[in-house]
Amino acid sequence: MPQRLDGTVALVTGASSGIGAATARALAAEGAAVALVARRADRLAALARELESAGAEALAIEADITDRARAADAVRRAVDGLGGRLDVVVNNAGAMLNGPIVDAPLEEWDRMVAINVNGLLYVSHAALPHLLAAAEREPRRCADLVNISSIAGRFANRGAGVYNATKFGVHAFSESLRQEVTRRHVRVSVVGPGVTTTELFGHQRPETQERYERMFAGVEPLEADDIAQTIAYIVTRDRRVAVNEVIVRPTEQA
Ligand code: NDP
Secondary structure, X not given: OOOXXXXXXXXXXXXXXXXXXXXXXXXXXXXXXXXXXXXXXHHHHHHHHHHHHOOOOEEEEEOOOOOHHHHHHHHHHHHXXXXXXXXXXXXXXXXXXXXXXXXXXHHHXXXXXXXXHXXXXXXXXXXXXXXXXXXXXXXXXXXXXXXXXXXXXXXXXXXOHHHHHHHHHHHHHHHHHHHHHHHHOEEEEEEEEOOEEOOHHHHOOHHHHHHHHHHXXXXXXXXXXXXXXXXXXXXXXXOOOOOOEEEXXXXXXX
16 A cells, blocks of 8 residues: 655755656655755745645755765755654765767866765665664654765666766665664665756767767657656655665566
8 A cells, every 4th residue: 555645854956956856746645755856946946935825845955965064954954944854865866968078178077976976875874863763763763865876877878887887886785784673674776767858968068969969869768757767666655665676667678
């Protein structure tokens, strides 16, 4: 039986667009109060208004989570602002800036490592004491940490080496943490999307964008809500069920 999230508090990073915004909507629809974390405050405020007008509780938290102190502060503000607890965290914020390794602009590598790895680690570190407390004390008696990786976190490809490295890292960290906290009923899950229509590809250099357009010509991409529904499925399972890893591809993506 699915368990709705009424009375729980969720935090979603990267909630200002794409998969994160869709996930915030999906978790709010399941009854969670949702903390929306990202840098674009206007987008977060608009989403918070939308969720509130649909009857949910939402809190916009502007934060650059590549900054360790700001990541911790974002978690603190979510807990303080939404009733002193945290049951679900979705580490979704990320960047993909692909291209050949040889002669790559190092600034792109730094940005990917900063958000895909460090941001996820900082938010996890700050959130875990609250997730463990929720699993011990709150009526649901479990909590969820969902990390968004990618197919690129399982299969390396030419032209995506550093993005691959960051997302493989997400899997390694998640599996180690899963073993550490699972007996305390914090479920750690990894979701690996295939190509999904969001703003992600648009941040890349034009030559990289053109390469992907050729690569995925004729493939109907996923919608952000397809991934959001997968996340909602994971976090609404009965306490005894931990869905540890899911890959979701567009049907036409080889
Ligand atoms: P978007 O570019 O639409 O979303 C990325 C989100 O990350 C934005 O909300 C952005 O918000 C946030 N973000 C980026 N940097 C920071 C930062 N320093 N601090 C806080 N938030 C930040 O792309 P997607 O929705 O596609 O990406 C979500 C996740 O899905 C990523 O981890 C991505 O790697 C993964 N993914 C996506 C796939 C796809 O095809 N779209 C495929 C596989 C995985 P803001 O700029 O406001 O800070």
